[in-house]
Amino acid sequence: MKTSVAPAVHPKDDPWEAALQQFHRAADHIPLKRGIREYLAFPHRELRVTFPVQMDDGSVRVFTGYRVHHSSVLGPTKGGIRYNPRVDLNEVRALAMLMSWKCALMHLPYGGAKGGVACDPAQLSRTELEHLTRRYATEISVIVRPDGDIPAPDVGTNDQIMAWFMDTYSMHLGHSVPAVVTGKPISIGGSAGRREATGRGVMIAAREAARMQEMPFAGSRVVVQGFGNVGSVAAYLLHDQGCKIVGISDVSGGIHGPNGLDPRAVLRHVQQTGSVAGFPSTTAVSNTELLELPCEFLVPAALEGQITRENASRIHTKIIVEGANGPTTPEADEILADRGIVIVPDILANAGGVTVSYFEWVQDLQSLFWSEEEINQRLERIMVQAFRGVVQLARDQDVLWRTAALIYAVKRVADALLTRGIYP
Numbered sequence: 001m002k003t004s005v006a007p008a009v010h011p012k013d014d015p016w017e018a019a020l021q022q023f024h025r026a027a028d029h030i031p032l033k034r035g036i037r038e039y040l041a042f043p044h045r046e047l048r049v050t051f052p053v054q055m056d057d058g059s060v061r062v063f064t065g066y067r068v069h070h071s072s073v074l075g076p077t078k079g080g081i082r083y084n085p086r087v088d089l090n091e092v093r094a095l096a097m098l099m100s101w102k103c104a105l106m107h108l109p110y111g112g113a114k115g116g117v118a119c120d121p122a123q124l125s126r127t128e129l130e131h132l133t134r135r136y137a138t139e140i141s142v143i144v145r146p147d148g149d150i151p152a153p154d155v156g157t158n159d160q161i162m163a164w165f166m167d168t169y170s171m172h173l174g175h176s177v178p179a180v181v182t183g184k185p186i187s188i189g190g191s192a193g194r195r196e197a198t199g200r201g202v203m204i205a206a207r208e209a210a211r212m213q214e215m216p217f218a219g220s221r222v223v224v225q226g227f228g229n230v231g232s233v234a235a236y237l238l239h240d241q242g243c244k245i246v247g248i249s250d251v252s253g254g255i256h257g258p259n260g261l262d263p264r265a266v267l268r269h270v271q272q273t274g275s276v277a278g279f280p281s282t283t284a285v286s287n288t289e290l291l292e293l294p295c296e297f298l299v300p301a302a303l304e305g306q307i308t309r310e311n312a313s314r315i316h317t318k319i320i321v322e323g324a325n326g327p328t329t330p331e332a333d334e335i336l337a338d339r340g341i342v343i344v345p346d347i348l349a350n351a352g353g354v355t356v357s358y359f360e361w362v363q364d365l366q367s368l369f370w371s372e373e374e375i376n377q378r379l380e381r382i383m384v385q386a387f388r389g390v391v392q393l394a395r396d397q398d399v400l401w402r403t404a405a406l407i408y409a410v411k412r413v414a415d416a417l418l419t420r421g422i423y424p
């Protein structure tokens with residue numbers, strides 16, 4: 001399986017430290033009791049598993065995986081599973097915390113979780129991936145359940161992996177449990193619109209940002225880093241809106257086409273050749289150069305820690321729409337703010353995925369399925385409402401959009417926590 005993610009620019013930037021810094025920046029604006037603030041800064045539950053997988057050549061390899069529940073105050077925990085060589089406990093912790101804030105911001109009845117296995121899925125055969133997934137699913141099934149913790153795809157995983165996960169869980173119980181994961185194939189209880197949902201949300205976020213900034217949307221130049229499920233869909237939906245996609249990258253590097261690229265043609269090229277490299281009439285650029293291309297919208301849709309203190313002063317865009325989780329470090333946030341570059345933060349910009357995951361879960365629990373049109377309309381409404389709420393709060397409190405989104409989300413979780421009370 002091919003994953004379209006870019007290598008880290010600064011692997012030293014710890015994602016958990018960054019998530020904590022962002023949390024505390026927002027928490028400074030909220031009158032929270034010290035104990036409550038301290039509690040929200042910790043993951044509630046962490047599971048680390050080490051397990052063997054039989055490889056195609058008969059050898060046995062040992063893998064390490066994680067599942068972290070950050071908060072279950074607002075409901076069952078929700079969040080994806082990542083297969084990537086960089087996966088470690090701090091990354092999973094950070095991503096779990098972001099899921100708590102993302103679900104709270106979107107008014108989904110969920111807490112936050114994340115899981116992952118340190119592996120390179122591109123180096124595994126289909127059979128090895130299936131074995132790894134079934135064993136990992138079994139290992140973490142002690143803390144996963146349809147009304148307790150519901151995984152989904154993330155970087156390096158897809159609908160087939162969710163199908164194996166759901167099948168493994170169901171086999172253990174002796175009956176089908178489609179609601180235990182989202183992002184499944186439609187044939188086994190997946191939702192119409194889920195595959196495109198994160199990219200669709202990114203497009204809606206970019207469009208709303210243009211409206212708020214009173215900038216023209218159609219005709220604006222867009223650069224997309226990462227051409228996986230998020231980046232590729234965002235690119236073609238933005239193209240459909242009349243935006244000009246001038247740069248795209250994946251793990252192999254980037255392409256620059258100042259006259260505009262057709263993302264669907266680039267997708268076909270990727271299907272034929274395995275990467276965006278060599279797409280006709282484009283210039284090759286490195287991932288570092290790609291981020292610095294002049295554009296109106298920059299969509300980092302790969303991994304965290306891409307826009308840092310090192311390159312923030314060389315970013316030439318007006319609006320960053322964070323398709324990835326945590327692509328901008330807190331130091332870069334400050335540099336970009338000083339330069340007047342606006343950021344639509346991850347917990348808002350990429351929340352389309354988990355929002356349609358929620359629709360999928362509700363449909364599975366009811367065994368009643370909605371049309372794609374209905375899904376997209378509901379997604380549009382929730383995204384626009386959340387976006388306007390964030391911008392309003394940012395104006396009222398004179399803070400950046402990221403801080404506003406976090407204030408809104410952290411407040412919701414803290415209020416629910418106080419309403420429920422501290423047990424016992």
Ligand code: GLU
Nearest residue numbers: 079080152154353354357
């Ligand atoms: N992995 C996605 C995210 O980071 C989706 C999570 C989900 O659908 O539960 O938001």
